[in-house]
Amino acid sequence: xxxxxxxxxxxxxxxxxxxxxxxxxxxxxxxxxxxxxxxxxxxxxxxxxxxxxxxxxxxxxxxxxxxxxxxxxxxxxxxxxxxxxxxxxxxxxxxxxxxxxxxxxxxxxxxxxxxxxxxxxxxxxxxxxxxxxxxxxxxxxxxxxxxxxxxxxxxxxxxxxxx
Numbered sequence: 001x002x003x004x005x006x007x008x009x010x011x012x013x014x015x016x017x018x019x020x021x022x023x024x025x026x027x028x029x030x031x032x033x034x035x036x037x038x039x040x041x042x043x044x045x046x047x048x049x050x051x052x053x054x055x056x057x058x059x060x061x062x063x064x065x066x067x068x069x070x071x072x073x074x075x076x077x078x079x080x081x082x083x084x085x086x087x088x089x090x091x092x093x094x095x096x097x098x099x100x101x102x103x104x105x106x107x108x109x110x111x112x113x114x115x116x117x118x119x120x121x122x123x124x125x126x127x128x129x130x131x132x133x134x135x136x137x138x139x140x141x142x143x144x145x146x147x148x149x150x151x152x153x154x155x156x157x158x159x160x161x162x163x
Contacts, residue, residue, distance in 0.1 A: 097124050097131075107150045111141035114159060127158035 036044075048058040108126055117140045123132045132138050132153055139159050141152040 110143040113142045114139040123153050125155040126152035
């Protein structure tokens with residue numbers, strides 16, 4: 001260990017060789033020069049005198065606190081934005097499901113028969129809107145319209161009964 005008055009500080013390379021990399025980083029402090037208005041200089045000196053600390057320590061503490069506060073504020077905003085994006089994505093899915101149900105109900109008027117199928121991907125019942133998952137048994141509505149928008153599935157509950 002060294003004393004700042006009696007011995008010069010060890011070179012950063014010497015500290016790294018002994019495995020004290022953290023101490024080496026502390027010794028790499030830099031001096032920043034900046035211009036400040038005279039009013040701010042007087043206020044900083046007055047504040048430092050009241051706290052009985054050097055102005056440089058006061059400025060360093062203020063900067064560190066400002067950076068920490070900025071980091072905390074930024075991370076809070078990021079978290080809120082992520083939650084909002086997740087809610088927006090969920091709302092988009094719900095709205096898409098509802099739109100598909102509305103379109104499917106219109107296509108249901110053209111259905112002339114239903115064929116039992118096992119679903120390979122997620123869908124929803126064209127009648128009640130309940131989700132139909134991959135692997136579920138469902139009923140495909142057959143119609144003369146070959147377009148994908150005319151393709152409808154219904155669950156067992158919504159399958160029309162014999163008249």
